[in-house]
Amino acid sequence: MADPAAMSLKQLANDAGAYEFDKSTLYAARSGKLKEVKSLMQLANDAGASTVAQSGKLKGVIRIFDTTLRDGEQSPGATMTTEEKIQVAHQLVRLNVDTIEAGFPAASPGDLLAVREIARTTRGNDVAIAGLARASVSDIDAAWEAVCDAERPVIHVFLATSDIHLKHKFNIDREEALQRVKNMVRYARNLCSTIEFSAEDATRSDWDYLCRIFETAIASGATTINVPDTVGYTSPQEYEALFNYLRNRVPGIEDVVLSAHCHNDLGMATANTLAAIKAGARQVEVTINGLGERAGNTAMEEVVMALRTRPDYFGNITTRIDTQEFLATSRMVSRLTGIPVQPNKAIVGENAFAHEAEIQQEGMLKNPLTYEIMTPQSIGWSNRKLVMGKHSGRHGLDARLRQLGHKLDADQLKVAYSRFIALANEKKHITDAELLYIVESGKETPAAV
Numbered sequence: 083m084a085d086p087a088a089m090s091l092k093q094l095a096n097d098a099g100a101y102e103f104d105k106s107t108l109y110a111a112r113s114g115k116l117k118e119v120k121s122l123m124q125l126a127n128d129a130g131a132s133t134v135a136q137s138g139k140l141k142g143v144i145r146i147f148d149t150t151l152r153d154g155e156q157s158p159g160a161t162m163t164t165e166e167k168i169q170v171a172h173q174l175v176r177l178n179v180d181t182i183e184a185g186f187p188a189a190s191p192g193d194l195l196a197v198r199e200i201a202r203t204t205r206g207n208d209v210a211i212a213g214l215a216r217a218s219v220s221d222i223d224a225a226w227e228a229v230c231d232a233e234r235p236v237i238h239v240f241l242a243t244s245d246i247h248l249k250h251k252f253n254i255d256r257e258e259a260l261q262r263v264k265n266m267v268r269y270a271r272n273l274c275s276t277i278e279f280s281a282e283d284a285t286r287s288d289w290d291y292l293c294r295i296f297e298t299a300i301a302s303g304a305t306t307i308n309v310p311d312t313v314g315y316t317s318p319q320e321y322e323a324l325f326n327y328l329r330n331r332v333p334g335i336e337d338v339v340l341s342a343h344c345h346n347d348l349g350m351a352t353a354n355t356l357a358a359i360k361a362g363a364r365q366v367e368v369t370i371n372g373l374g375e376r377a378g379n380t381a382m383e384e385v386v387m388a389l390r391t392r393p394d395y396f397g398n399i400t401t402r403i404d405t406q407e408f409l410a411t412s413r414m415v416s417r418l419t420g421i422p423v424q425p426n427k428a429i430v431g432e433n434a435f436a437h438e439a440e441i442q443q444e445g446m447l448k449n450p451l452t453y454e455i456m457t458p459q460s461i462g463w464s465n466r467k468l469v470m471g472k473h474s475g476r477h478g479l480d481a482r483l484r485q486l487g488h489k490l491d492a493d494q495l496k497v498a499y500s501r502f503i504a505l506a507n508e509k510k511h512i513t514d515a516e517l518l519y520i521v522e523s524g525k526e527t528p529a530a531v
């Protein structure tokens with residue numbers, strides 16, 4: 083693959099978020115068509131690019147790997163039932179994420195079942211379903227059993243690579259860990275064509291050793307390489323430097339998707355994730371509302387809106403996300419986990435677009451751009467002031483419920499609407515809490531708590 087034309091196509095497709103490369107497609111690219119944008123788009127598409135920009139030239143597209151149902155659900159008190167997880171997964175499809183990490187199947191038979199249900203029932207928008215596995219045969223088998231029915235299954239294998247983890251968690255040395263990566267990634271790749279490998283605690287690992295680990299994982303069949311800041315320890319400049327170091331030194335790294343995964347222990351998860359994108363990461367692992375263990379994971383809505391608001395700075399790097407679904411998704415996750423969103427939370431907090439100070443209100447009335455860098459409508463706040471009463475139609479009820487995180491089918495909407503009208507005849511205005519009660523009491527109560 084030393085041909086420069088093929089290499090540059092590969093790079094373009096990689097920047098565009100391509101998942102895998104078909105070597106015959108790359109060789110076909112040499113036959114004189116490389117300069118034609120149209121055929122490039124087709125080739126990138128054929129090579130598996132998740133999105134090809136419509137504007138006539140390829141842009142960088144970041145793959146959004148949502149781990150709300152795995153890393154997010156691991157946070158204290160965030161446990162969801164299988165039915166609730168399926169609801170979230172279907173909403174994530176509407177949001178248009180690229181991958182849903184549905185859980186950790188080896189954790190318990192219940193977890194395996196939930197991931198399997200999600201893999202079987204989640205369809206549309208080309209979404210991939212990932213299952214997490216430690217680097218062991220039994221974990222990988224469980225993950226495969228859970229995700230094999232998905233349209234695009236992914237096995238996500240991880241092994242810690244910092245000396246502190248190797249010594250205290252596994253009591254193995256660096257060479258044994260390398261051997262384990264080789265054997266387990268190869269084993270997983272024999273089951274599934276898309277394999278992500280994560281070096282847990284990568285940011286506290288020796289950088290040269292990390293290069294050897296990733297080189298081994300790629301040679302053994304990994305298609306995505308993830309560099310987690312598991313303990314929320316790094317800072318933007320350092321994380322960016324690590325990505326550049328890896329890109330310059332790991333053989334074969336240009337053939338895989340490079341991924342960032344950050345935690346917010348020092349409040350830098352979003353900044354670190356954006357720094358990784360600047361340094362070539364083309365997948366980011368994120369959660370809704372920044373849900374996650376301890377101080378949480380990187381918040382999807384923050385990264386996506388930062389890229390969207392500052393194309394001048396990030397260089398036209400985009401995502402496939404339908405940002406108008408953010409509010410509904412945020413409210414649904416908050417409601418199902420019982421974990422509230424802080425009012426001043428960026429993007430989705432109740433006050434994120436509220437301007438109360440007089441000087442700000444004055445400016446806003448003259449021109450919203452004085453204090454607003456993005457519109458509330460772009461996140462889904464469009465009908466916030468919609469008052470619900472007996473003159474509201476079924477369509478209006480549906481729209482408001484969607485903003486509150488409920489997508490009802492026709493029958494459910496019919497039931498909810500008749501209850502709504504009955505209540506609206508008794509009182510003038512119906513609050514959001516009452517709307518939610520109408521919907522939730524009309525549904526079956528989940529079996530488990």
Ligand SMILES: [Zn+2]
Nearest residue numbers: 153312343345
């Ligand atoms: Zn994590």
